Amino acid sequence: MNSEIRDIALAPSGHKKIEWVRRNMPLLRGLEEEFTREKPFAGKRIALSIHLEAKTAYLCKVLAAGGADMKITGSNPLSTQDDIAAALVEDGLEVHAWYDATAEEYEEHIAHVLEQDCNIIIDDGGDLVNMLHTRFPEKIAHVIGGCEETTTGILRLIAMDKAGELQFPMVLVNNADCKHFFDNRYGTGQSVMDGIMRTTNLIIAGKVVVVAGYGWCGKGVSMRAKGMGARVIVTEVDPVKGIEAVMDGFEVMPMKEAAKYGDLFVTVTGCSGVIDEEDFAQMKDGAILCNAGHFDVEVDVAKLGQIALKKEEQRKNIMGYLLPGDRWVYVLGEGRLVNLACGDGHPAEIMDMSFAIQALSAKYLAEHAGELTEKLIVVPREIDMEVARRKLAYLGKSIDVLTPEQEKYLNSSAI
Template sequence: MASEIRDINLAESGLRKIEWVRRNCPLLSMLHDEFEKTKPFKGQKIALSVHLEAKTAYLCLTLAAGGAKMYVTGSNPLSTQDDVAAALVHEGLEVHAWHGASEEEYLSHIRAVLTPGPNVIIDDGGDLVHMMHTELRDLIPGVIGGCEETTTGIIRLEAMNKEGKLKFPMVRVNNAMMKHFFDNRYGTGQSVWDGINRTTNLIVAGKIVVVAGYGWCGKGVAMRAKGLGARVIVTEIDPVKAIEAVMDGFDVMPMAEAAEVGDFFVTVTGCDKVIDEEDFMKMKEGAILCNAGHFDCEIDMAGLRKIATDTQPMRNNIIGYKLPNGRVIYVLGEGRLVNLACGDGHPAEIMDMSFAIQALSGKYLVEHRDEITDMLIDVPEDVDREVAVKKLAFMGKKIDKLTPEQEKYLNESGL
């Protein structure tokens, strides 16, 4: 099937973006060179659905260097960059994606990368796996396994597995220490505020920021908001995480209370309708809402559109919604992932670690296909550690090693 993209003439711009990523992703570059020699994916078809920007493109090129036939699409209609999609087609990969795809077009693109019958799936949010298990079940026997990039996707996979519906092994890439410790906390923390700041051009210092959810992503968003000079309020459903937020120096309260005082609202929960109609009506004039969770359901956009008496585009990626009480609140990026809908996503050095985990997890699946029995598996500890050791070396840092005496001390009971 031929690629489906906006404009192949945009390739030069996309190639420049990918080159910048290459220069700042030493782990992926090392794997690219290694894979070119060893061809761990020779003869394998890989279907990939990840936010289609330059860092993802370099992952795709790394897997292709390893011998894979790549079928690529995005995992969010507003995060696809058309020049990057063109660059991948220029490099010989099959791509089905464009920025601003309708729901129908987006699903068509997902279907197009699965139709050739993938052996390995690289997913971000679970849409590839979902379609394989609904529309394209006849292709399941050809699947060795897959990797899931994000928390939301893992939630979907765990629900499927609990119900006995997951039919091939999936690696929980997001659970790897070298992924969620850094990608979710430092990557999300920086990229969310990058998207907010470049879109709004407003000061954060002195404002009240409400962060919904205090998982690793929420921790990063709250930490960066504090660093920008904001007063931070956290909303949570988990008492342990709520106590952690308090001890990290943040206020904690229900969303119903936070809605009345917040200037900026950032949802990072992976749940549905975290901010709903009742909350909208309590918000003050000019409140700014955005979402950093994978799907555009954390802010109840359907409910907001239903009650709004008027809408008005204010700036690129900002729409104002006039409420029945006369107040206007603003939503960034249509309630989709603000760091990608309104920015370029996580920094290259962060995704260097996350995508190295992805590439090595895919390699692990292919090499151990006959040994894997569980449907949900974690990233092997030696893969996690290998990425940590090599990343530390690329950063020019060294650490201590245990002496034989110290190892003996730690490993013997002394009884």
């Protein structure tokens, strides 16, 4: 099938972006060399749905170097970069994606990737897996397994597995230490603040930032906001995470209370209706709302539009809503992922680790085709450790190694 992109003439710009991240992703460079020699994906077709920007494009090229026949789409209508899509097509890869796709176009792009028999699924949020099970169940027989990049996607997989619906093994990439410790915390923390600042051109220092959710992503956002001089309030539903936030030095309160104080709100929960009509009613004039969870359901933008007296675009990616009491409330990036809808996503060095986990997990699936009986697969510890070792080496750092006597002690009953 032919690719579906906006404009192939945009490719030169995309090539420059991809080359820049390639220079700053040494783990993937090393894997590209290995895959080129070993061809672990020879004869395999990989369907991939991840935010389609430069770092993802380089992952696709690395997998293709390993012999994979790549079928690529985006995982969010506002995160696809058209010049990146064009560059991949010019390099001979098949792409179905463009920026600002309608809901119908987005669905059809996913469908076109899945219309051909795929062997490995690489997903970000679960849209590929969901459509494969609901719209193309006859093609499941060709699937060896897949990899899931996000917390939200894993929650969907767990629900499918509990319902007895998941039909093939999925590696839980997000749960690997070298993914969520760094990608979710440092990557999300930096990229969210970057997306907010480049969109609003406003200062963070001195503001009250309300962070909804204190998982690894919420920890990262809170840490970065605090480091930039903000006063941070955390909202949570998990009492353990609430205690963590308190002991990390943050104020903790329900959203209904925090709504009165916030200058900037960031939702990062993976849940729906986190900021609702009651919260909008409490907000002060000028409050800015954005979302860093996978789906655009955390801030109830639809309800905000219904109750607003006026809706007006303020600047690119900022929509203003005039509420009773002459109060303006602003939403960034339509309530979609602010770090990608309003920015370039996580730093290249962070995604280098996450995508190394992805690539090695896909290789693991190819090597163990037909052998995996569990549907939810933990990333093998040796993959996590190998990525960590390589990353330390590229950073020019070294660590201690246990002596044989120490290993014997730790594995004995003497402890």
